[in-house]
Amino acid sequence: MESASCCSWSPILSRGKTVQLIIEMTINGVMLATSMMLVGLGFTLLHSILRVVNLAHGEFYMFAAMLVWYFMSHFHLSYPLAILISMVIVIALGLLVERYALRKFRGDLLSGLIVSMGLVFILQQGSLLFFGTETKNIPSAFPGNVAFAGIQISKERVVISLISLAIIVVLIVFVNRFKAGRAMRAVAQDEDAARLQGVSIRYISTLIMALACGLGAIAGGLMAPVFMIVPTMGLPFLLKTVIAITLGGIGSIGGAVLGALIVGMVESYVSTLISIEIAYIALFGILALILVVKPGGFFGTPYEYV
Amino acid sequence: MNQVRATVNSNRKNKIRVFLLLAILLVLPLFVRSPYLLHVVIITALYIILATALRLPLITGRFNIGVVAFAAVGAYTSALLALKMGLNVWLALLAGCAVSGVVAFGLGLIILRVSGLYFGMLTMCLLEMLRHYLLWHRKLTGGVMGILNIPSPTIWGFDLGADKVPFYYLTMIVTVFSIWFIYRIERSRAGMAFQAIGQSDLLSEHLGIHIARYRLLAFVVSGIFAGLMGGMTAHYLHYTSPEDWTIMQSLTIQIFMVVGGRGSAWGPIVGTTVLMTLSEMLRGSKEYLPLVYGVILIPVILFYPRGLVGLPHSISQWVARRRQR
Amino acid sequence: MQAMAFLELQCLSKQFGGLTAVSELDLAISPGEIRGLIGPNGAGKTTVFNMISGVYKPSEGRVIFDGEDITGLPAHEVAKRQLSRTFQLTAVFREFTVLRNLLAAYHLFSKAGFWNSVLNTSLSKKEEEQFMGNALETLRFLGIEDLKNEIAKNLPYGHQRVMSLGMALILKPKLLMLDEPVSGMNPQETKNMMDRIRETRDKKGVTIFLVEHNMKAVMGISDQISVLSFGKKIAEGTPQEIKANPAVIEAYLGVEEHVA
Numbered sequence: 025m026e027s028a029s030c031c032s033w034s035p036i037l038s039r040g041k042t043v044q045l046i047i048e049m050t051i052n053g054v055m056l057a058t059s060m061m062l063v064g065l066g067f068t069l070l071h072s073i074l075r076v077v078n079l080a081h082g083e084f085y086m087f088a089a090m091l092v093w094y095f096m097s098h099f100h101l102s103y104p105l106a107i108l109i110s111m112v113i114v115i116a117l118g119l120l121v122e123r124y125a126l127r128k129f130r131g132d133l134l135s136g137l138i139v140s141m142g143l144v145f146i147l148q149q150g151s152l153l154f155f156g157t158e159t160k161n162i163p164s165a166f167p168g169n170v171a172f173a174g175i176q177i178s179k180e181r182v183v184i185s186l187i188s189l190a191i192i193v194v195l196i197v198f199v200n201r202f203k204a205g206r207a208m209r210a211v212a213q214d215e216d217a218a219r220l221q222g223v224s225i226r227y228i229s230t231l232i233m234a235l236a237c238g239l240g241a242i243a244g245g246l247m248a249p250v251f252m253i254v255p256t257m258g259l260p261f262l263l264k265t266v267i268a269i270t271l272g273g274i275g276s277i278g279g280a281v282l283g284a285l286i287v288g289m290v291e292s293y294v295s296t297l298i299s300i301e302i303a304y305i306a307l308f309g310i311l312a313l314i315l316v317v318k319p320g321g322f323f324g325t326p327y328e329y330v
Numbered sequence: 331m332n333q334v335r336a337t338v339n340s341n342r343k344n345k346i347r348v349f350l351l352l353a354i355l356l357v358l359p360l361f362v363r364s365p366y367l368l369h370v371v372i373i374t375a376l377y378i379i380l381a382t383a384l385r386l387p388l389i390t391g392r393f394n395i396g397v398v399a400f401a402a403v404g405a406y407t408s409a410l411l412a413l414k415m416g417l418n419v420w421l422a423l424l425a426g427c428a429v430s431g432v433v434a435f436g437l438g439l440i441i442l443r444v445s446g447l448y449f450g451m452l453t454m455c456l457l458e459m460l461r462h463y464l465l466w467h468r469k470l471t472g473g474v475m476g477i478l479n480i481p482s483p484t485i486w487g488f489d490l491g492a493d494k495v496p497f498y499y500l501t502m503i504v505t506v507f508s509i510w511f512i513y514r515i516e517r518s519r520a521g522m523a524f525q526a527i528g529q530s531d532l533l534s535e536h537l538g539i540h541i542a543r544y545r546l547l548a549f550v551v552s553g554i555f556a557g558l559m560g561g562m563t564a565h566y567l568h569y570t571s572p573e574d575w576t577i578m579q580s581l582t583i584q585i586f587m588v589v590g591g592r593g594s595a596w597g598p599i600v601g602t603t604v605l606m607t608l609s610e611m612l613r614g615s616k617e618y619l620p621l622v623y624g625v626i627l628i629p630v631i632l633f634y635p636r637g638l639v640g641l642p643h644s645i646s647q648w649v650a651r652r653r654q655r
Numbered sequence: 656m657q658a659m660a661f662l663e664l665q666c667l668s669k670q671f672g673g674l675t676a677v678s679e680l681d682l683a684i685s686p687g688e689i690r691g692l693i694g695p696n697g698a699g700k701t702t703v704f705n706m707i708s709g710v711y712k713p714s715e716g717r718v719i720f721d722g723e724d725i726t727g728l729p730a731h732e733v734a735k736r737q738l739s740r741t742f743q744l745t746a747v748f749r750e751f752t753v754l755r756n757l758l759a760a761y762h763l764f765s766k767a768g769f770w771n772s773v774l775n776t777s778l779s780k781k782e783e784e785q786f787m788g789n790a791l792e793t794l795r796f797l798g799i800e801d802l803k804n805e806i807a808k809n810l811p812y813g814h815q816r817v818m819s820l821g822m823a824l825i826l827k828p829k830l831l832m833l834d835e836p837v838s839g840m841n842p843q844e845t846k847n848m849m850d851r852i853r854e855t856r857d858k859k860g861v862t863i864f865l866v867e868h869n870m871k872a873v874m875g876i877s878d879q880i881s882v883l884s885f886g887k888k889i890a891e892g893t894p895q896e897i898k899a900n901p902a903v904i905e906a907y908l909g910v911e912e913h914v915a
Contacts, residue, residue, distance in 0.1 A: 077447040125628060133447050134393065138588050139631050141581055145624030148578075153617060259577055263458055266451040274448055301466035308459045311452075312440045319443050511773075518772035518779075519765050526748055526759050533746040535730035536708060536739065537822065538763035 047175050049292045055181040055250070057268075057288025058188030062243035064265040064280045065195060066236030072275045073212045073232050076126050076136040080143035082262030083151075084237050088114045088244030089253045090151050093160045103165045107245035111238055118237030122229060144259065151255040160253040184246045191242060195235075196277065204231060264291070267311050273321030282322055286310070355502050359495045368494040372566065374606040375505040376559050381587040381598030382512050383555035386548040388592060389516070389524040391446050391531075394549065396453030397556050398580035399460045400430040404557025405564035405575070406464065406471060409480045412565070419483040419565060426561035427554045434553025438546045454577055464572045476571025480564050497566060504562060508555050513595050515551065524548055578620065585623050589630050591637025600638050660719070661686040661862050662707070662738075662830055667716035669702050669886075676702040678886040680716070684830075684879075689856055689863040691873040691894075694883035695906055700866045701743055703883070704832050708740045709733040721829060735763060739823040740832035743866075745815045749808035753799065753818055756807055757790040758783075760825040793821045797851060813844045820848070824855065831855065833865040837872050845869065849876050874898065882906070 067081045091110035095101045101109070121143065129136040166183045169176040199205035210218040211228050219225060251257065268287040272279025287307060294303035314321060362368060380401060387394045408426030411417040417425070441452050464471045471477065482491025483500065490496045515521050523544045526534040535541055564570040583602075590601020605626075609619055634640060660683035667680040677699040684690045692700050705711045707718050709730035717726045720738055728736075748756050764786070765772070767779040794800040797817050807815060816836060823831055836852065837845040849872050855861050867873040873880065874894040882890040882897060884906040890897055897903055 077451070079451070125632070128632065135631055135635065137393070137447055137450065138584070139628055141584060142624040142627035142631070144581065145578075145585075145620045145627070149617070149620040149624070153621070256578075259454070260458060263451060263455045266448065267455055270444060270448055270452065274445065299466060301462035304459050304462040308455060311455075312437075315440050315444065514773045514775065517775070518769070519762065519767070520769055520772065522755075522759055523762060525751070526762075529748045529750055530746050532710070532730075532742070533748065533822075534759075536734050536746075537760050537826065538731045538734040540731050 044175050045296075047177060049296050050289070051177060051181045051185070052296075053289035053292030054185045054285075055188075055288070056291055057284040058185045058192070059243045059247050060261075060265045060268050060284040060288060061192055061281055062188055062239045063262065064269050064284055065192065065277065066239040067262070067265060068269060068275065068277065068280055069208075069232050070236050073208055074122075074126070074229055075133060076129065077133055077140065078126070078143075078236075079137060079140040079262070080121075080147060080258075081140075081236070081240060082258030082260075082265075083144055083147035084114050084118060084240040084258075085244040085247075085261060086253075086255060086258035087117070087147055087151060088241035089248040089257070090155050090160070090255070092245045092248045093162055093253050094155060096162055097160075103162075103249075107242070110245055111241040114241040114244075115234050115237045118233050119230060122233040126233075127229060148255050148258065155255070161251075162249040162253070164249045180249065184250070187246060188243070191239070192281070195239070199277070208232065264307070267307055269321075271311055271314055271321055273323035276321070276323040279321055279323035352506070355506075359498055365494045368498050370606065370610055372494070372498055372501045374602055375501045376563055376566075377583060377586060377606065378599050378602045379505055379508045379559040379562075380556055380583050381590070381602050382509055382595070383552040383559070384583065384587055385592065385595070385598060386512060386515065386524065386552045387545070389521075390527045390545045390548045392442060392545055392549060393446065393450035394453050394552055395450040395584060396455070396457035396577070396580055397552065397583065398575045398577075399453065399457040400434060400553040400556035401560030401563070402457075402460055402464070402570075402572075402575035403430040403433050404560030405570045406477070406560075407557070408561035409477045409564045409570055410470070412481050413477065413479065419481055423483070423558065423561040423565070427557040430557025430560070431550050431554040434550045435546065438549040438553075442542065442545045442549060454580070457575070457577055457580060461572045461575065472571070474572060476569060476573070477564070478569050480568045480570065482565055482568065491566065491568070501562065501566075504558065508558065509595070509599070512551070512555065516595060520544065520547060582620075582623060585627050589627060589637055591639035593636055594639045596639050597637050604638060660684065661688075661721060662864065663717075663719040664703070664707070665717040665719065667703070667706060667718065668714045669699075669706055669711060670714045676886050677706070677883075680883075680886075680888055682881055682888065682891075684862060684864060686829075686862055687856065687860060688878050689853075689865070689876055691877035691880040692864065692866045692883065693868070693870070693873060693880060693897075697885075698883040699886040700883055701834055702886075704740060704834055704866065707733070708738065708832065734826060737827055737829045738832070739826040739828040739830075741816070741819045741823050741834055741836060743834040743838075745812060745819055747807045747815050747819055747822075750806065752804050752806055753794070753810070754787075754790060754803040756818055757793060757821055757825060758786055760822040761786040761790070763826065790825070793825060797821050798847065813840045816840070817848065817851075820851065824861075828861055830862045830864060833863065833867075835867055836865060837867065837869050845872055852876060 063081065063085055067078065070076050070078050070081065088107075088110045091113055092103070092106045095106040095109055096103065125139050125143070126136055129139065164180050166179040168179055170179050170182070171177075199208060207218065207223045207228055208231070210221065210223055211225065218228075264287055265284070268283035269280050270283070271286055272281070272283030290306055290310060291303045294300075294306045358371070359368065362371070380397060384394060384397050404426035407429040408419075408422040411425050412419050412422040437456065441449060441456075444452055465473055467473075482489050482497070484490060488496070490500050516524070523534070523539050526537070526539060527541050527544055531541055560570075560575075563574070567574075586602040586605050587598045588601070589605060590599065591597030605623065608622070612619055612622065630637065634644065636643075662682075662684040664680050664682040667677060667682075668675070669677040680703065692703065694700055702711065706713045707720075707725075709725075709728050709732065712727045717724055719725070720736060723736065725733060725736060725738075748759060751759065765782060767776070767782050771779040791800065791803065794803055797820065799814060799817055799821075802810065802814060802818075807818065810818070816839075820833070820836065823833075833852065837848050840848060852863060852865070853876055856863050865873065865877075874897075877894055879892065880890075880894055880897045881888055882900070882903050889902045889906060890900045892900070
């Protein structure tokens with residue numbers, strides 16, 4: 025949990041409490057990291073294959089969380105059902121956006137970015153107006169702790185992390201093994217060559233957008249019980265994800281995973297031990313350091329220029 | 331069509347437009363008495379400075395989306411120097427510009443190497459980080475409450491901020507100067523280098539243009555003028571806080587610039603003026619304003635990528651085509 | 656006849672990950688020579704150019720130009736040393752007019768400095784007028800003066816090529832590298848271009864290093880030809896020797912070419 029609590033760094037902390045704290049921070053960090061991986065992978069897919077930088081990607085994440093709250097509080101749907109429906113809606117929304125706004129700007133990154141800027145405004149303000157300004161939160165779906173070797177571990181965090189990781193593994197396998205996945209990679213490398221091989225760009229665009237939105241929606245749904253749901257939560261989350269991607273190397277899936285882990289851990293540890301504001305400064309500091317030392321990120325390729 | 335004559339003609343037309351505009355601005359307070367409207371004009375002018383400053387790095391292919399961060403640096407630096415150290419407001423303003431310039435320089439060295447659009451998002455991260463810092467370092471910055479009682483600039487004891495009219499003229503001078511200076515940079519050899527880099531990294535380098543250096547130059551200049559805008563804003567409102575410098579505001583400036591036309595020096599001016607006027611008309615339903623901005627932006631990008639400044643040209647072409655039928 | 660080598664490549668290699676594009680290339684060009692570089696597609700010719708002009712850092716080996724080791728220098732430093740080049744996929748400033756394209760090439764010669772230029776002082780104005788005059792003269796030399804106000808992206812590739820040659824010439828190169836200067840040109844344009852190239856060497860003493868697939872053109876203009884295949888040099892000599900070389904013929908087997 026993004027607590028601003030500054031814990032008392034008393035050296036007399038019993039060993040058990042220290043271990044407890046470390047375990048908590050680590051699991052928290054993993055949970056944050058996996059949700060960033062979900063959103064980040066979607067973002068990377070859009071960027072590397074559709075050649076679109078979608079500033080509004082965080083808004084899909086936020087919108088999904090909003091919808092889950094909405095269906096649970098107004099229609100009394102169960103948590104899994106609410107997630108499912110919100111996924112469908114977000115994917116549909118994403119496909120609409122892709123078809124009518126983003127597709128025209130394939131390759132023109134700047135215009136695509138600007139369009140997504142407009143989307144941020146529309147989705148954010150729209151959510152505020154539609155869902156109202158009252159605070160929204162959802163009771164935890166997996167409340168309570170599990171005791172393990174004398175340490176209390178939050179059930180919720182573990183479940184979220186595991187589900188997210190499972191999805192990511194499935195995604196990676198899909199991209200590497202299955203035909204559609206190979207088609208995606210082909211389009212990422214050389215669009216014209218892929219077209220010549222019979223790959224339908226329209227089909228791939230639709231698939232990618234659906235995938236990216238679906239991932240973002242799941243992340244939003246999973247994280248909905250953890251944080252307070254506000255219309256402004258989209259961009260800051262996306263920006264952290266961007267730091268993770270840049271750290272790991274733009275365009276590299278493994279890099280996104282590693283970057284997300286680093287960002288998640290740093291955020292969790294620093295915000296618990298010091299303060300959340302310092303966490304952000306620390307994140308950017310790490311990014312700056314990496315960029316100086318390894319300009320392309322961990323796994324990225326720096327410019328071949330001398 | 332004789333292109334050379336067309337250029338000379340359009341230069342002359344431009345000069346006339348500028349002259350007319352300056353004349354209008356000069357006598358505006360005689361006709362516009364309402365302090366509230368003058369306030370809107372001042373704020374619009376300050377936004378124009380920011381939107382114009384934004385264009386330079388954009389030409390080189392680096393979209394400084396988080397430009398408001400540099401304005402915040404200028405604002406806080408200037409405010410703190412004037413308030414806590416008693417520095418003369420004019421000097422404080424200059425110091426604000428200098429500090430934002432230096433910050434832009436240092437950061438630019440590190441992040442300008444990241445490719446164009448991720449760079450833009452990194453500048454937004456920068457903004458977020460700065461805001462978090464401002465919120466955290468409460469002793470220095472007043473945290474979420476911000477800094478109050480920021481003094482106005484004075485000339486020989488005459489307080490320029492006491493009444494709207496004097497500050498209006500000050501703002502106009504600063505804004506016109508900023509626009510002029512940035513325009514002159516665009517037309518200089520450096521500006522040509524900016525445009526070259528924006529079109530082809532490869533070719534520019536092979537013509538001897540040091541890409542990293544020129545990108546840094548554009549970024550630093552935009553940082554300096556953003557800092558100027560920030561300082562002016564702080565001393566005008568006598569108040570500044572992290573809430574004045576948010577991501578959404580930064581994105582709003584981008585929208586102003588894009589709707590106006592990112593390819594032309596007039597673009598930010600036209601876009602900001604039009605959209606600020608619109609926002610004034612919608613004063614009653616402020617909550618819908620961001621929505622309106624977003625809704626306007628998308629058709630503009632889709633159908634009028636050159637922005638509002640391209641509109642007269644498109645219209646005259648459309649008219650010419652209809653006449654041909 | 657063995658003059659001091661003007662451009663020397665020593666054991667030059669380039670690897671991209673697991674792929675070796677160029678392998679242990681030794682090459683020496685004399686001043687005032689016109690050297691052709693040929694080879695089947697994918698032989699690594701453009702990679703060689705890229706290593707010389709500063710686009711890539713060689714994995715191994717050295718590049719010595721006019722006595723100076725320029726290995727690994729970035730492109731703008733190479734340009735400063737009067738080594739310029741054109742590109743296979745024509746690089747021009749698409750949104751600029753032809754004239755402005757050439758004016759941009761005067762970047763290195765502008766002595767006015769930042770403030771003079773921004774404030775448009777008479778020093779800067781005079782300089783720009785001079786550049787303008789020189790640029791128009793270059794356009795005249797290339798025969799495309801009447802295109803001066805056309806926007807580059809509207810021109811057919813042939814004219815863009817000629818323009819990019821002009822820009823490379825403005826840098827007052829001692830060595831000029833041309834990457835497929837006549838590809839996509841009809842016979843008349845080809846002859847024009849080759850004449851200009853020859854004139855550049857004859858009248859201005861510029862050493863020429865060119866890559867070209869048009870065999871008639873490259874055989875007709877080169878003093879010496881080096882042949883690359885799969886990243887390795889397989890032959891070097893006069894056009895007559897190369898035409899008869901069995902290794903060269905074998906490398907090209909199956910590929911249709913115009914051999915005069």
